[in-house]
Amino acid sequence: MDEQPVLDPLAGLRAAGDPDTDVYLTGTVFLDIIFTGLDRAPVRGTETWARGMGSSPGGIANMATALARLGLRTTLAAAFGDDVYGDYCWDSLRDGEGIDLTPSRRIPGWHSPVTVSMAYEGERTMVSHGHRAPPPEGAVPACPPPARAAVAALGHRSESQEGDWIADAAASGTRIFADVGWDDSGRWDPADLDALRHCAAFLPNAEEAMRYTRADSPREAARRLAELVPVAVVTLGAEGACAVDSSTGETAEVPALLVETLDPTGAGDVFVAGFLTGSLAGWRLADRLAFASLCAALSVQEFGGSLSAPGWTEIAGWWEQAKAYAGRSGGRPAEREALVRYGFLEDLLPTGTRPWPLRRAVPTVGFRPAPRPPDAPGE
Structure with missing residues (x-):
């Protein structure tokens, strides 16, 4: 997991x-x-x-x-x-x-x-297909x-x-x-x-x-x-x-x-x-x-x-980037407003933690693991 x-x-x-x-x-x-x-x-x-x-x-x-x-x-x-x-x-x-x-x-x-x-x-645009699950399931x-x-x-x-x-x-x-x-x-x-x-x-x-x-x-x-x-x-x-x-x-x-x-x-x-x-x-x-x-x-x-x-690490990463960008921009009104609007994140977000490896969407789904040959050695 x-x-x-x-x-x-x-x-x-x-x-x-x-x-x-x-x-x-x-x-x-x-x-x-x-x-x-x-x-x-x-x-x-x-x-x-x-x-x-x-x-x-x-x-x-x-x-x-x-x-x-x-x-x-x-x-x-x-x-x-x-x-x-x-x-x-x-x-x-x-x-x-x-x-x-x-x-x-x-x-x-x-x-x-x-x-x-x-x-x-x-x-x-979406196209969907499915059937209602049978009762009682x-x-x-x-x-x-x-x-x-x-x-x-x-x-x-x-x-x-x-x-x-x-x-x-x-x-x-x-x-x-x-x-x-x-x-x-x-x-x-x-x-x-x-x-x-x-x-x-x-x-x-x-x-x-x-x-x-x-x-x-x-x-x-x-x-x-x-x-x-x-x-x-x-x-x-x-x-x-x-x-x-x-x-x-x-x-x-x-x-x-x-x-x-x-x-x-x-x-x-x-x-x-x-x-x-x-x-x-x-x-x-x-x-x-x-x-x-x-x-x-x-x-x-x-x-x-x-x-x-x-996840929280991505949110924390965005907040750090937002603060850095506001600093480089010289504090333009839009950036100052964003810092005020999201200032509640400052004391909430984690620091010094390694990223949580989030799963992402995969290109294809449908391949089951290849079966092991009958004479394959056990693990």
């Missing part, structure tokens, strides 16, 4: 009797195959060659990996096929990232869902394990609304962080967000927030959503993110960090993981928002949604 994270953001908060799990997740794990280096969108009737390719666990694995790399004890309940893709995803998450897969299941004869993602012009556990927090996907097609696990988990003291997917039915029915009454925070993107609230702007949408949930966070794409905490009256907004994007797959999941980490650690709203934006910005510079997620 890879070396463990060098920082536990909840170290000062842990006490006897706390749940073993920091964050509980459930959802679908995909095998993601990502093509990058495309000059333009594929055109019908033509063949398009990509300059880069990577494969990694995807779907709910994006968020699970991001949380684990930030030092949170993460438990995932998901179905895994018994094919080579399922083997790869299971081993990557359990052995490579230290994610607890105790409530997850291997299903004989069920093939792993697959998504092919093509990244170009800072965006992505595909069902969410009736009683999720005790956890500090859980992430729930809302919306009219959400599997997380099967049963009443969100309400049960919230009633037991678990803080629910909710996100939502695109409503391809076009209804955008606010009733699909009824479970927000059980949630601590809701993190949609700008388009989703405006469509559900019928608001004219993302910021107005955030204010309306804050009437339904204690903390409403709306991601604004290239503009950054904004948030409203109705329990304190606090608001915050941060601009996006300007980085070169290789692959935006999973950036939204990494953003949620960063915000959730800061929330459990008790940071102020502006710091949580800035940290989430930083995690997402670092993730888009690598292949793959899950294995692009940054």
Whole structure:
């Protein structure tokens, strides 16, 4: 197993009797195959060659990996096929990232869902294939394990609304962080967000927030959503993110960090993981928002949604570079603002530690180890 994270953001908060799990997740794990280096969108009737390719666990694995790399004890309940893709995803998450897969299941004869993602012009186009896991293996556990927090996907097609696990988990003291997917039915029915009454925070993107609230702007949408949930966070794409905490009256907004994007797959999941980490650690709203934006910005510079997620050493490396650049630039306003915005990292980040060797997306998945000849000597 890879070396463990060098920082536990909840170290000062842990006490006897706390749940073993920091964050509980459930959802679908995909095998993601990502093509990058495309000059333009594929055109019908033509063949398009990509300059880069990577494969990694995807779907709910994006968020699970991001949380684990930030030092949170993460438990995932998901179905895994018994094919080579399922083997790869299971081993990557359990052995490579230290994610607890105790409530997850291997299903004989069920093939792993697959998504092919093509990244170009800072965006992505995806094609997915898969079948719903057969019952009872595909069902969410009736009683999720005790956890500090859980992430729930809302919306009219959400599997997380099967049963009443969100309400049960919230009633037991678990803080629910909710996100939502695109409503391809076009209804955008606010009733699909009824479970927000059980949630601590809701993190949609700008388009989703405006469509559900019928608001004219993302910021107005955030204010309306804050009437339904204690903390409403709306991601604004290239503009950054904004948030409203109705329990304190606090608001915050941060601009996006300007980085070169290789692959935006999973950036939204990494953003949620960063915000959730800061929330459990008790940071102020502006710091949580800035940290989430930083995690997402670092993730888009690598292949793959899950294995692009940054660890603490990478975050510390970015902070040292930011301070050095601000010093060389003579303290221009933009650099000074960044140093102030991310100054909370100074006393948080590790120093003098050797890098944690994070796994990255691999070019191909599907090769099993060659069998040893019958007369090969034993080890």
